[in-house]
Amino acid sequence: MNVKHKPKPDPNGHSPMAPLRRPDEQIVDNLTTAVLVLDGELRLLSLNPAAEALLDVSAKQVRGVKLRQLLPAAEIFETALLRVVDSGHPLTERDMQLALTGAPPIAVDCVITPVGEHALPGGLLVELLDLDRHKQISREEQLMSQNESARALVRGLAHEIRNPLGGLRGAAQLLERELGTEELKEYTRIIVHEADRLQALVDRLLGPRMLPSKRLINIHEVTERVRALIQAEAPGGIVVDRDYDPSIPELYADPELLIQATLNVAQNAVQAVADAGHILLRTRVHRQYTIGQRRHRLVARIDICDNGAGIREDLKDLIFYPMVTGRNDGTGLGLSIAQSLVNQHAGLIECHSEPGNTTFSILLPLVNVPGTAFDADAGAHA
Numbered sequence: 001m002n003v004k005h006k007p008k009p010d011p012n013g014h015s016p017m018a019p020l021r022r023p024d025e026q027i028v029d030n031l032t033t034a035v036l037v038l039d040g041e042l043r044l045l046s047l048n049p050a051a052e053a054l055l056d057v058s059a060k061q062v063r064g065v066k067l068r069q070l071l072p073a074a075e076i077f078e079t080a081l082l083r084v085v086d087s088g089h090p091l092t093e094r095d096m097q098l099a100l101t102g103a104p105p106i107a108v109d110c111v112i113t114p115v116g117e118h119a120l121p122g123g124l125l126v127e128l129l130d131l132d133r134h135k136q137i138s139r140e141e142q143l144m145s146q147n148e149s150a151r152a153l154v155r156g157l158a159h160e161i162r163n164p165l166g167g168l169r170g171a172a173q174l175l176e177r178e179l180g181t182e183e184l185k186e187y188t189r190i191i192v193h194e195a196d197r198l199q200a201l202v203d204r205l206l207g208p209r210m211l212p213s214k215r216l217i218n219i220h221e222v223t224e225r226v227r228a229l230i231q232a233e234a235p236g237g238i239v240v241d242r243d244y245d246p247s248i249p250e251l252y253a254d255p256e257l258l259i260q261a262t263l264n265v266a267q268n269a270v271q272a273v274a275d276a277g278h279i280l281l282r283t284r285v286h287r288q289y290t291i292g293q294r295r296h297r298l299v300a301r302i303d304i305c306d307n308g309a310g311i312r313e314d315l316k317d318l319i320f321y322p323m324v325t326g327r328n329d330g331t332g333l334g335l336s337i338a339q340s341l342v343n344q345h346a347g348l349i350e351c352h353s354e355p356g357n358t359t360f361s362i363l364l365p366l367v368n369v370p371g372t373a374f375d376a377d378a379g380a381h382a
């Protein structure tokens, strides 16, 4: 997404000095439907946070700006608006293509209602419901539950292998002591060596076992560590760029776990671009953003973009499953573990990939921290 400006993160939806929002304003602010008010000349008068997110603008910056300046290609939308200005009758357009600037068009349900005859001649109230985003949310939900059940299966299996493996190894060592010749001991050593190899695999399958130890961190602690790590191990030709939003509020998280998750994703990017590629680490913040079923007031996003060949078509729906790999020497555990580490923070990893342009987005809600004034988790259900 091409973010032209960065909406100010504002944990309470208003600065401490600003007057309290009126209840009706709070309702509109918390809607997941984008709501816009335009005058008869199609100038933008007001936008709610969902509309800011959809159009990727800040309400302050675009107040008074003509719609055509903001969305020059949105002819279908403009025609519909002008029809309502002319007729004075409300209009509903289902599954309308809305051409955005700097992003692919999206499908929306659009309701246009004429409002305020005297105060605002020709004024329009517009509701836009992002249908693609809704489809995406149900896809995400599916992704989360698939990953959870796959990981539970693998974890259960790994536990079952672990115990007899210990017994096997111990017995082989005892046997070795009883054996007379070096030749025979070679066999028990093979058993011990293979048991160790399997043990290492089982440990990887189980993933990091420590409980998260969360504290307030700056998300750039995570991205900067990952940048240093991949730059150290990447071949010289790879360029690692950053595009950070320094205004993202602190995040209540376990930095080590997030570094591990981000690193797993970034290492794939390094492998995907080979030795003359370009990797970008980007951070952004979203207001009123839904992850799975849950809507959060503020969500931080880390994007890891690369210009490699893209995810293989036959793997696209599978890459977050454990043991799915497209590489000869891959384990297929990197993304599955990363996803479960991010899930432990109530977040989600999504990905979009086409040849030359792959982006993995790590979405992390900025949640309540007990004992601080920071209360960013709306806890609402979308």
Ligand SMILES: Nc1ncnc2c1ncn2[C@@H]1O[C@H](COP(=O)(O)OP(=O)(O)O)[C@@H](O)[C@H]1O
Residues within 6 Å of the ligand: 264, 268, 269, 272, 306, 308, 309, 310, 311, 312, 315, 319, 324, 325, 326, 327, 329, 330, 331, 332, 333, 334, 335, 336, 358
């Ligand atoms: N940035 C990327 N570009 C292309 N393919 C990717 C990318 N990230 C992941 N993949 C695909 O997803 C697969 C699974 O990744 P992962 O779970 O980390 O396991 P591994 O790296 O061991 O294969 C990779 O083997 C690769 O085919």
Ligand SMILES: [Mg+2]
Residues within 6 Å of the ligand: 264, 267, 268, 333, 334, 335
């Ligand atoms: Mg990997």
